[in-house]
Amino acid sequence: DTEVTQTPKHLVMGMTNKKSLKCEQHMGHRAMYWYKQKAKKPPELMFVYSYEKLSINESVPSRFSPECPNSSLLNLHLHALQPEDSALYLCASSQGGLGLASVRGQYFGPGTRLTVL
Amino acid sequence: TQLLEQSPQFLSIQEGENLTVYCNSSSVFSSLQWYRQEPGEGPVLLVTVVTGGEVKKLKRLTFQFGDARKDSSLHITAAQPGDTGLYLCAGEVDAGGTSYGKLTFGQGTILTVHP
Numbered sequence: 001d002t003e004v005t006q007t008p009k010h011l012v013m014g015m016t017n018k019k020s021l022k023c024e025q026h027m028g029h030r031a032m033y034w035y036k037q038k039a040k041k042p043p044e045l046m047f048v049y050s051y052e053k054l055s056i057n058e059s060v061p062s063r064f065s066p067e068c069p070n071s072s073l074l075n076l077h078l079h080a081l082q083p084e085d086s087a088l089y090l091c092a093s094s095q096g097g098l099g100l101a102s103v104r105g106q107y108f109g110p111g112t113r114l115t116v117l
Numbered sequence: 118t119q120l121l122e123q124s125p126q127f128l129s130i131q132e133g134e135n136l137t138v139y140c141n142s143s144s145v146f147s148s149l150q151w152y153r154q155e156p157g158e159g160p161v162l163l164v165t166v167v168t169g170g171e172v173k174k175l176k177r178l179t180f181q182f183g184d185a186r187k188d189s190s191l192h193i194t195a196a197q198p199g200d201t202g203l204y205l206c207a208g209e210v211d212a213g214g215t216s217y218g219k220l221t222f223g224q225g226t227i228l229t230v231h232p
Binding site: 004006040041042043045048056088090092104105106107108109110111113 | 148150152157158159160161162165167203205207219220222223224225227
């Protein structure tokens with residue numbers, strides 16, 4: 001099973017709403033990632049969790065708050081977003097983690113299409 | 118900041134033609150990955166190359182990693198409409214084993230194969 005699942009697939013929210021994106025993998029991967037992707041552009045890294053601990057925050061605004069409840073789950077909590085935050089949010093996982101030699105490939109979920117009104 | 122230059126940015130060809138996409142950098146990568154992404158979906162991992170000079174084949178797709186591990190290419194033989202999509206290369210920077218899983222992505226190649 002090389003599947004990463006994400007819910008919801010689509011999300012429309014106002015600037016005052018609070019919502020959460022969810023991601024799940026059952027491949028035993030110890031590194032999980034959140035990316036933001038604009039149309040026809042490469043993914044931009046937001047956060048990296050390694051062994052359930054936040055290891056990288058790419059200077060993401062505090063209105064995005066990640067959470068890793070266990071090794072299979074990754075959440076992204078959203079609050080007071082701006083219209084420019086509208087994008088495809090991708091979750092990914094990989095076998096490698098902090099201090100290990102190499103990523104050897106990341107497995108992406110289908111993404112959540114977020115629209116902020 | 119490590120950069121990965123991918124070219125061409127756009128490619129529009131007829132079914133049956135061959136094509137090559139290139140990724141080049143001045144940085145050494147411990148591994149390089151190729152992904153294909155369709156609209157509204159997440160990128161799908163096609164291959165990971167690790168060893169300098171390595172060549173991997175996946176049906177009509179041939180991937181090559183440069184000897185110095187700074188560049189890579191993707192060659193598609195006899196392209197089909199189903200090959201249409203965004204192709205991304207991504208390199209993991211060789212930082213002495215502490216890359217923390219960060220990938221440097223190329224800007225992508227949008228491939229359209231016309232029937």
